[in-house]
Amino acid sequence: xxxxxxxxxxxxxxxxxxxxxxxxxxxxxxxxxxxxxxxxxxxxxxxxxxxxxxxxxxxxxxxxxxxxxxxxxxxxxxxxxxxxxxxxxxxxxxxxxxxxxxxxxxxxxxxxxxxxxxxxxxxxxxxxxxxxxxxxxxxxxxxxxxxxxxxxxxxxxxxxxxxxxxxxxxxxxxxxxxxxxxxxxxxxxxxxxxxxxxxxxxxxxxxxxxxxxxxxxxxxxxxxxxxxxxxxxxxxxxxxxxxxxxxxxxxxxxxxxxxxxxxxxxxxxxxxxxxxxxxxxxxxxxxxxxxxxxxxxxxxxxxxxxxxxxxx
Amino acid sequence: xxxxxxxxxxxxxxxxxxxxxxxxxxxxxxxxxxxxxxxxxxxxxxxxxxxxxxxxxxxxxxxxxxxxxxxxxxxxxxxxxxxxxxxxxxxxxxxxxxxxxxxxxxxxxxxxxxxxxxxxxxxxxxxxxxxxxxxxxxxxxxxxxxxxxxxxxxxxxxxxxxxxxxxxxxxxxxxxxxxxxxxxxxxxxxxxxxxxxxxxxxxxxxxxxxxxxxxxxxxxxxxxxxxxxxxxxxxxxxxxxxxxxxxxxxxxxxxxxxxxxxxxxxxxx
Numbered sequence: 001x002x003x004x005x006x007x008x009x010x011x012x013x014x015x016x017x018x019x020x021x022x023x024x025x026x027x028x029x030x031x032x033x034x035x036x037x038x039x040x041x042x043x044x045x046x047x048x049x050x051x052x053x054x055x056x057x058x059x060x061x062x063x064x065x066x067x068x069x070x071x072x073x074x075x076x077x078x079x080x081x082x083x084x085x086x087x088x089x090x091x092x093x094x095x096x097x098x099x100x101x102x103x104x105x106x107x108x109x110x111x112x113x114x115x116x117x118x119x120x121x122x123x124x125x126x127x128x129x130x131x132x133x134x135x136x137x138x139x140x141x142x143x144x145x146x147x148x149x150x151x152x153x154x155x156x157x158x159x160x161x162x163x164x165x166x167x168x169x170x171x172x173x174x175x176x177x178x179x180x181x182x183x184x185x186x187x188x189x190x191x192x193x194x195x196x197x198x199x200x201x202x203x204x205x206x207x208x209x210x211x212x213x214x215x216x217x218x219x220x221x222x223x224x225x226x227x228x229x230x231x232x233x234x235x236x237x238x239x240x241x242x243x244x245x246x247x248x249x250x251x252x253x254x255x256x257x258x259x260x261x262x263x264x265x266x267x268x269x270x271x272x273x274x275x276x277x278x279x280x281x282x283x284x285x286x287x288x289x290x291x292x293x294x295x296x297x298x299x300x301x302x303x304x305x306x307x308x309x310x311x312x
Numbered sequence: 313x314x315x316x317x318x319x320x321x322x323x324x325x326x327x328x329x330x331x332x333x334x335x336x337x338x339x340x341x342x343x344x345x346x347x348x349x350x351x352x353x354x355x356x357x358x359x360x361x362x363x364x365x366x367x368x369x370x371x372x373x374x375x376x377x378x379x380x381x382x383x384x385x386x387x388x389x390x391x392x393x394x395x396x397x398x399x400x401x402x403x404x405x406x407x408x409x410x411x412x413x414x415x416x417x418x419x420x421x422x423x424x425x426x427x428x429x430x431x432x433x434x435x436x437x438x439x440x441x442x443x444x445x446x447x448x449x450x451x452x453x454x455x456x457x458x459x460x461x462x463x464x465x466x467x468x469x470x471x472x473x474x475x476x477x478x479x480x481x482x483x484x485x486x487x488x489x490x491x492x493x494x495x496x497x498x499x500x501x502x503x504x505x506x507x508x509x510x511x512x513x514x515x516x517x518x519x520x521x522x523x524x525x526x527x528x529x530x531x532x533x534x535x536x537x538x539x540x541x542x543x544x545x546x547x548x549x550x551x552x553x554x555x556x557x558x559x560x561x562x563x564x565x566x567x568x569x570x571x572x573x574x575x576x577x578x579x580x581x
Contacts, residue, residue, distance in 0.1 A: 065478070086500040087500050087501055089497070089500065090496070090497035090498070090500040090501040091415065091418070093422055093493065093494070093497040094415070094418035094419045094421065094422040094497065094501075095418045097418065097421040097422035097424075097425040097426065098417065098418040098421040098422075100421075100425060101421045101424065101425055102421065145476075148476050149476040149477065152472060152473045152476040152477075153473065153476065153477060179413075179414040179417060179418070180414075182410045182411055182413075182414050183411055183414045183415070185411070
């Protein structure tokens, strides 16, 4: 068995397991490939989050960037891409580059640079999860870094003012969303019926825009006009992260589901315990696996089993 | 770009492409970008002559090279040039469907994201290359101390950008790994087809040709970069094919053919 792996990353809200695109990408990939990750969200502990979150710790190895973390997981035989052809693997790389070049600047801008969004949503959220006095300093630093990155990569002539740069990056992001929507078409995931690395990256970049409630939401509005992308995000959230679309406890459903929702919210704090229970429960599947039969057994077992064993 | 006015005028005979001095000054990344634009224009059958100026970088409207001077319009960089040419009614990618166009754009971003950034890294962040090749070449048209000042300034700018996108912490081996990954992806996508979208070349082919041909034919302090590309025989065959088809079939006087030939060594084994 592989050594236990711990992922340290930012937590979530608004129905997402994490607000941070890179953290979300890694978490999604772990779910798709069935890698048993213990997720530790950064909270008010004294251990300050390093600049390059998410961080994967396995025994003595510390790995920090999403691409490297995914490589490590693949080497540990948790590979979501094993069914892809060589050309599809190449396409994955290309589309990830597209996301980084066209989508990321606007994403960073929406979260960290747009003044209203930053002051009313991003900064309080992140500050509440960092220990004082770092909470006074770190969000500001992240914001400055985001602006720096945007200006260095996209600024410069012929855009002579920040507003022109902003207009350009939002245009590029909207075009990128359109391209992704065309590429996805009507299929469930980008390469057929099973999710892969590319799905993890697209989900990681799109879900924060889709779900987080900002005052200035031009990108979210554009995304909502592309129903197949919205459906894509919602599918992953409901199937792999066991959260309802709204992220709130459903009122009209039966109590077993309500218990499941409460338990899901406990996962962040007691994920070790849940993983152990899932291991035991996997051996006694209670319900036929859901439509995601092509997944590893872990996901199919989890879907049905906690209902029975864990209801109080 | 004022699309309405440009559409009205046909492509003039004296269209010019500006880049830095070929023999002494131009660097790997700029040569690649310039060759990509030249290849694109050749594929569209639009005549262009290459003009070399030491201060081309400062003449460019965006500070990046190459730029073209057509009629009374000045447009720089491949992306805007493709749009400009499209407004004049020439396009290589009209025959593609929506999904293919998305793929093409994605692969172009891959080349920019990985290959171009790797070239910039090699030129400006690898100390050996910087000392032996970049600094002497970049400021060569200018007297001392201006040449050193200009190249240090540019180096500082590029290093800032590398730091912002997270490449500053990479070692040369990691950068070469990335180049290899990118070439592998391009090679797998190309497969056995003559061009990326089968029979007809597109701007993606021009871009890939520009970068790969330059990497293959430029002498650096080590051969590691070109070795990475040479590992993929269909990519070298692709470059040879485009070189033959678009750069050797023209007059000896044509500057475009001259650009391909004046690269340090040709692809002939």
